Amino acid sequence: MQHLSIFPILIPLLFGAIMLLPPISRDINSQRITSIIGTLFLLISSAVLLYKINAEGVQLYALGGWQAPFGIALVADKVSSLLVLLTAFLAFCVMLYAVAGQDKGGAYFHPLFMFQIMGINGAFLTGDIFNLFVFFEVLLIASYALLIHAGGKQKTQAALHYVILNLVGSSLFLFGLGILYGTLGTLNMADMAIKVGQLQGETATLAKTGALLLLVVFGLKAAMLPMHFWLPKTYASASAPVAALFAIMTKVGIYSIFRVYTVVFGDDAGELANIATPWLWPLALLTIAIGTIGVFASPGIKTLSANLVIVSSGSLLACAAINSEAATSAALYYMVHSTLASAGLFLLADVMSRQRGKAEDRFVRSRPFVQPRLLGFGFSIAALALVGMPPLSGFVGKIMILQATQSSAQTMWVWPLILIGSLAALITFSRAGTTLFWRHNGSAVAEAEPAKTPEIIGIALLLLATPVLVLFGGDISEFTQQAAEHLHDIQGSAYALLPGVAQ
Amino acid sequence: MEGLYAFCVGLLTACGIFLALRGRTFSVVIGLTLLSYAVNLFLFASGRLKLNAAAVLGESEQYSDPLPQALVLTAIVIGFAMTAFAVILAMRARADLGNDHVDGTLPARPGDASKKSGGSQ
Numbered sequence: 001m002q003h004l005s006i007f008p009i010l011i012p013l014l015f016g017a018i019m020l021l022p023p024i025s026r027d028i029n030s031q032r033i034t035s036i037i038g039t040l041f042l043l044i045s046s047a048v049l050l051y052k053i054n055a056e057g058v059q060l061y062a063l064g065g066w067q068a069p070f071g072i073a074l075v076a077d078k079v080s081s082l083l084v085l086l087t088a089f090l091a092f093c094v095m096l097y098a099v100a101g102q103d104k105g106g107a108y109f110h111p112l113f114m115f116q117i118m119g120i121n122g123a124f125l126t127g128d129i130f131n132l133f134v135f136f137e138v139l140l141i142a143s144y145a146l147l148i149h150a151g152g153k154q155k156t157q158a159a160l161h162y163v164i165l166n167l168v169g170s171s172l173f174l175f176g177l178g179i180l181y182g183t184l185g186t187l188n189m190a191d192m193a194i195k196v197g198q199l200q201g202e203t204a205t206l207a208k209t210g211a212l213l214l215l216v217v218f219g220l221k222a223a224m225l226p227m228h229f230w231l232p233k234t235y236a237s238a239s240a241p242v243a244a245l246f247a248i249m250t251k252v253g254i255y256s257i258f259r260v261y262t263v264v265f266g267d268d269a270g271e272l273a274n275i276a277t278p279w280l281w282p283l284a285l286l287t288i289a290i291g292t293i294g295v296f297a298s299p300g301i302k303t304l305s306a307n308l309v310i311v312s313s314g315s316l317l318a319c320a321a322i323n324s325e326a327a328t329s330a331a332l333y334y335m336v337h338s339t340l341a342s343a344g345l346f347l348l349a350d351v352m353s354r355q356r357g358k359a360e361d362r363f364v365r366s367r368p369f370v371q372p373r374l375l376g377f378g379f380s381i382a383a384l385a386l387v388g389m390p391p392l393s394g395f396v397g398k399i400m401i402l403q404a405t406q407s408s409a410q411t412m413w414v415w416p417l418i419l420i421g422s423l424a425a426l427i428t429f430s431r432a433g434t435t436l437f438w439r440h441n442g443s444a445v446a447e448a449e450p451a452k453t454p455e456i457i458g459i460a461l462l463l464l465a466t467p468v469l470v471l472f473g474g475d476i477s478e479f480t481q482q483a484a485e486h487l488h489d490i491q492g493s494a495y496a497l498l499p500g501v502a503q
Numbered sequence: 504m505e506g507l508y509a510f511c512v513g514l515l516t517a518c519g520i521f522l523a524l525r526g527r528t529f530s531v532v533i534g535l536t537l538l539s540y541a542v543n544l545f546l547f548a549s550g551r552l553k554l555n556a557a558a559v560l561g562e563s564e565q566y567s568d569p570l571p572q573a574l575v576l577t578a579i580v581i582g583f584a585m586t587a588f589a590v591i592l593a594m595r596a597r598a599d600l601g602n603d604h605v606d607g608t609l610p611a612r613p614g615d616a617s618k619k620s621g622g623s624q
Binding site for chain 2: 130134137141144145148151152153156157159160161163164167168170171174175177178179181182187
């Protein structure tokens, strides 16, 4: 199975294209079945890919037989295959939720969903920085269209900001790419990592400009502090399955930061070694702080989940700034946890707001839920996981991040911020829970629809992942540790990918 | 030639950023278009500017770097698609929100407020 590493890109592409063709495109039911089959295939092939990478090491896939550094290469290593599997699992759960009726709001939901997954997987797998741009655009244009799925004033307004910001971001990305190509003469990440050490003087300054421009772009995707304003509104206004899928979008930005600033501009980059760290460090801390304020100020549960995404982005950026194997390993574990838990909360918030009539998801007195026990149980699991309380995975993830701090200065900044962030989440969740579940007037209205079985299964799978992440915590953290070692090891992550280059 | 080229790219970028920061969707879309033109020209120059150098091997003594041209081609295609999407979205926003301001609501003009207060006096 030498072609295994391109399957996560090809499967969604093919299924998305099939669903645009007549016999399936006319019938929503066959689209739903095709989508479920497609995401299931994707899940299986990603799991096999991860298993194979774990057993045999990094796989380099030269597209069209053009060898790196001249051709486009896909690199499936432990980091990227873990994130591809995460995407596939998330997509499967979200699709289960969507087929229960949320996909009917607008046209082409299923093909767009598939194209978005294709973009995300491509961004994780590519070993070429221009290809990263192309896959960013693929996932972005699908996300633009998915965001206004089911329409409405709020969505159009949020989409307008989101699209304009990201288009400016794309332009900056290309400026950065142009500068890096002009100075380094290559866009293959492994090749860049080798050549960047030789830059000196003016050329190095120029390359630094390009690299920092890229940091702005990745920061925009990852919701880093000055560029995070689009996120709460966008995520809160998107329809539930879309918001849940978007839970992985900030992680694409974080992943790119890890890949580019650890492998290319990492410890071995000569004059340009660790150029991002002085910027990442304060911005990451401020992102956590502003996210915490947002958590306190959230009027409804969707905005709350969106602000929690900002807090988790900040924590991950702090890990990137600490720049050690332990921190990267913690970040990978926390990335898996926060993606699944926040996606689960987004879906749960939608079920809740459907059962509360006009109050929707806002924290106000309203009529009781139709299924209070089921929703209460799900809500408490999601809350415990996202706050970071034992025994769920948020706790383990946060402990790993806290333990990864190295100097006392790092500890002094990271510990209080992350712990205060958790406290803020705890306070807000308890306030939200009491209002949503205990303070109500009137009786549950009969016409409010209870959650359908596939929806419950989708949410349950996402939320059950957090105890599973703890049960198999030892194995998973060992895996993330190996992945982090690979990322920090320039021999493995750069030289090994270019057979022709002398060391 | 390099100076003129760099000046043009800089001017396009400056105009693009200025227009993208305006409050109306039309000027924002024009700004994004100018920005993408600037990006394309910039990418084209990232393989260095040369005279009498064909990108095809064997056509001339010197040859220019073919990769930036491939990059520009991709960037142009993507840029067009994105601009088209932005235009359609701007039209949709105009229809949904009732005005063409990027925030969806027209800001109150200072002149109106002073007129009102003047009238009450």
